[in-house]
Amino acid sequence: xxxxxxxxxxxxxxxxxxxxxxxxxxxxxxxxxxxxxxxxxxxxxxxxxxxxxxxxxxxxxxxxxxxxxxxxxxxxxxxxxxxxxxxxxxxxxxxxxxxxxxxxxxxxxxxxxxxxxxxxxxxxxxxxxxxxxxxxxxxxxxxxxxxxxxxxxxxxxxxxxxxxxxxxxxxxxxxxxxxxxxxxxxxxxxxxxxxxxxxxxxxxxxxxxxxxxxxxxxxxxxxxxxxxxxxxxxxxxxxxxxxxxxxxxxxxxxxxxxxxxxxxxxxxxxxxxxxxxxxxxxxxxxxxxxxxxxxxxxxxxxxxxxxxxxxxxxxxxxxxxxxxxxxxxxxxxxxxxxxxxxxxxxxxxxxxxxxxxxxxxxxxxxxxxxxxxxxxxxxxxxxxxxxxxxxxxxxxxxxxxxxxxxxxxxxxxxxxxxxxxxxxxxxxxxxxxxxxxxxxxxxxxxxxxxxxxxxxxxxxxxxxxxxxxxxxxxxxxxxxxxxxxxxxxxxxxxxxxxxxxxxxxxxxxxxxxxxxxxxxxxxxxxxxxxxxxxxxxxxxxxxxxxxxxxxxxxxxxxxxxxxxxxxxxxxxxx
DNA sequence: GCCGTTTTCGGCCCGACTGTTTTCAGTCG
Ligand SMILES: Nc1nc2c(ncn2[C@H]2C[C@H](O)[C@@H](COP(=O)(O)OP(=O)(O)OP(=O)(O)O)O2)c(=O)[nH]1
Ligand SMILES: [Mg+2]
Ligand SMILES: [Mg+2]
Ligand SMILES: [Zn+2]
Numbered sequence: 006x007x008x009x010x011x012x013x014x015x016x017x018x019x020x021x022x023x024x025x026x027x028x029x030x031x032x033x034x035x036x037x038x039x040x041x042x043x044x045x046x047x048x049x050x051x052x053x054x055x056x057x058x059x060x061x062x063x064x065x066x067x068x069x070x071x072x073x074x075x076x077x078x079x080x081x082x083x084x085x086x087x088x089x090x091x092x093x094x095x096x097x098x099x100x101x102x103x104x105x106x107x108x109x110x111x112x113x114x115x116x117x118x119x120x121x122x123x124x125x126x127x128x129x130x131x132x133x134x135x136x137x138x139x140x141x142x143x144x145x146x147x148x149x150x151x152x153x154x155x156x157x158x159x160x161x162x163x164x165x166x167x168x169x170x171x172x173x174x175x176x177x178x179x180x181x182x183x184x185x186x187x188x189x190x191x192x193x194x195x196x197x198x199x200x201x202x203x204x205x206x207x208x209x210x211x212x213x214x215x216x217x218x219x220x221x222x223x224x225x226x227x228x229x230x231x232x233x234x235x236x237x238x239x240x241x242x243x244x245x246x247x248x249x250x251x252x253x254x255x256x257x258x259x260x261x262x263x264x265x266x267x268x269x270x271x272x273x274x275x276x277x278x279x280x281x282x283x284x285x286x287x288x289x290x291x292x293x294x295x296x297x298x299x300x301x302x303x304x305x306x307x308x309x310x311x312x313x314x315x316x317x318x319x320x321x322x323x324x325x326x327x328x329x330x331x332x333x334x335x336x337x338x339x340x341x342x343x344x345x346x347x348x349x350x351x352x353x354x355x356x357x358x359x360x361x362x363x364x365x366x367x368x369x370x371x372x373x374x375x376x377x378x379x380x381x382x383x384x385x386x387x388x389x390x391x392x393x394x395x396x397x398x399x400x401x402x403x404x405x406x407x408x409x410x411x412x413x414x415x416x417x418x419x420x421x422x423x424x425x426x427x428x429x430x431x432x433x434x435x436x437x438x439x440x441x442x443x444x445x446x447x448x449x450x451x452x453x454x455x456x457x458x459x460x461x462x463x464x465x466x467x468x469x470x471x472x473x474x475x476x477x478x479x480x481x482x483x484x485x486x487x488x489x490x491x492x493x494x495x496x497x498x499x500x501x502x503x504x505x506x507x508x509x510x511x512x513x514x515x516x517x518x519x520x521x522x523x524x525x526x527x528x529x530x531x532x533x534x535x536x537x538x539x540x541x542x543x544x545x546x547x548x549x550x551x552x553x554x555x556x557x558x559x560x561x562x563x564x565x566x567x568x569x570x571x572x573x574x575x576x577x578x579x
Numbered sequence: 580g581c582c583g584t585t586t587t588c589g590g591c592c593c594g595a596c597t598g599t600t601t602t603c604a605g606t607c608g
Contacts, residue, residue, distance in 0.1 A: 030591055038581085067581085068580060068581050107606085110605060206608085232607090236596095238596095272593090
């Protein structure tokens with residue numbers, strides 16, 4: 006998607022202006038535009054072609070000047086201001102400010118004083134010990150820069166939410182052993198259930214913060230202490246992940262949790278709203294002059310600002326404040342609303358457990374149904390089943406269903422969408438299924454119009470109930486295939502096909518922004534784990550979180566329905 | 580550079596920690 010390239014350019018303009026000590030609000034304007042463009046779900050070129058500059062300016066953070074620059078990029082694939090700024094600095098210079106602890110001021114100083122043009126130059130200078138001779142520099146600063154370079158090299162980027170969850174649980178478990186720790190909560194992107202996580206943010210309330218700080222910085226998984234103060238510490242863990250801890254007073258819990266949950270843009274908007282009301286918000290509370298008027302719990306803070314409570318998943322710094330002002334934040338779906346799981350695999354294709362084992366595990370989760378959706382024949386690498394094998398599995402399901410009480414196994418299949426848009430099984434076979442999932446598993450590298458037509462053709466099949474992992478992305482591994490998501494959603498809406506929210510932490514597909522627009526189009530979802538083993542049935546929570554980030558309620562999701570209503574919904578397309 | 584149920588001009592979040600400084604700048608959350 007072109008938006009990513011455009012966002013990157015504006016971010017670079019911001020960085021370059023920072024090096025030149027430009028106006029910091031102008032810099033922030035470029036940063037804001039970059040972030041909003043990056044997270045925008047429609048292609049800017051499409052918007053421009055349809056609605057011109059005015060269309061672009063509808064985007065938050067995009068005004069006349071930036072809209073013109075977007076236009077420039079669409080026409081010429083580059084932006085002059087960006088090119089001109091780049092020319093003022095050596096190639097590779099921007100990488101310097103990516104080093105933790107190095108900001109624009111330090112980078113420029115080293116550039117001017119020591120002619121440092123790149124990270125390689127910097128490494129050499131550090132090795133020779135040249136930095137500590139500069140005014141304002143001593144041994145420690147040089148050492149920190151050296152460590153910063155090492156850290157940058159080791160850092161693995163962003164983590165899957167499941168990985169971060171595991172690390173966080175381990176840290177929290179140990180903090181819970183401290184009797185000095187009052188409340189302990191995960192905060193930051195992990196509490197917002199963002200699809201990837203940069204670091205682990207933890208909030209503790211305590212009357213004696215020093216003891217908590219000491220313990221945290223001495224945990225066995227801590228490799229390095231980046232900073233340690235009275236209310237805040239940062240460490241690097243053995244797995245190279247960063248963890249930030251804030252420790253505040255118990256009566257500051259609400260405002261502290263709100264601050265530390267973010268996101269940053271949401272915080273800024275909250276604080277701006279407070280200013281308009283003659284108030285001030287910080288992690289220490291909501292203040293009117295010197296008087297604290299809220300902060301014990303989050304709800305108190307929202308109340309005092311005239312806002313409905315905003316669940317963490319919605320705190321994205323977008324339109325959630327406006328919606329909360331109007332009292333229109335919906336009651337989001339919860340894990341306990343889920344009554345069944347509509348995508349999983351068994352030993353009949355590439356799953357590790359039998360149908361019976363999957364059913365029993367699901368029943369123990371409190372579900373009243375599952376669908377077994379093994380792969381179709383073309384999926385050779387995933388041991389796709391032939392028609393004969395499929396019906397053998399269905400016989401097995403009939404026998405199990407006869408014995409299971411208050412639980413039903415649905416006969417399903419995850420059928421491949423072949424490159425021409427036809428399906429891997431004929432309608433004669435599909436009509437024997439209770440639920441049919443269609444998915445793209447091969448031929449990813451197709452031009453957008455072909456891929457879009459391919460998928461739409463599949464959605465038009467009256468037996469296809471659910472489009473599985475609709476964009477095909479694998480987080481940190483594989484980009485989505487090139488499909489026009491809007492056209493796909495339109496087809497889903499026209500044909501009464503449901504969209505999957507795949508709960509696997511590597512997929513999370515559809516993702517939040519797409520879920521949101523699909524919901525606005527009236528599309529219903531199936532949140533499914535795509536499990537290949539019983540334990541993965543536990544991934545449902547990640548799918549529900551993604552659904553919540555897309556503003557969905559219980560009514561938007563078909564696997565919250567009791568079995569009779571679900572079956573009716575599934576058969577209604579035929 | 581963006582934005583507007585008090586504004587089309589004049590605001591733009593607020594605070595912690597470090598290293599270096601003798602009062603604060605830089606970086607980060
Ligand atoms: N008010 C305010 N709050 C901030 C700022 N930067 C960070 N925060 C708050 C909101 C963030 O969600 C929270 C944790 O900061 P992080 O840098 O860890 O960001 P976050 O966890 O949101 O994303 P991440 O996945 O770690 O990149 O601290 C800021 O500049 N101003
Ligand atoms: Mg974080
Ligand atoms: Mg953090
Ligand atoms: Zn699949």
